[in-house]
Amino acid sequence: MVQPAAFHAPAAPSAPAPIPLQTILPWALFLGILMLVLLYFVGAEQGATSLVSGEDVHEWLHDGRHLLGFPCH
Numbered sequence: 001m002v003q004p005a006a007f008h009a010p011a012a013p014s015a016p017a018p019i020p021l022q023t024i025l026p027w028a029l030f031l032g033i034l035m036l037v038l039l040y041f042v043g044a045e046q047g048a049t050s051l052v053s054g055e056d057v058h059e060w061l062h063d064g065r066h067l068l069g070f071p072c073h
Contacts, residue, residue: 041057041061042061042064042065042068042070043065043068043070
């Protein structure tokens with residue numbers, strides 16, 4: 001004789017827990033500052049506000065400048 005299996009209703013999906021702002025804020029601040037530094041080096045380095053002497057930074061970031069629409073020569 002075969003016994004019927006017990007019926008289990010599927011559990012309702014639970015909503016993901018929200019991430020507190022105190023957890024996200026330091027990472028958002030860090031990434032924002034990092035993006036501003038990268039934007040400076042791609043867009044403005046080797047100009048009037050140059051922090052690094054020589055043409056090394058310009059040559060390393062040359063294609064990125066054109067890709068983002070910054071004139072460089």
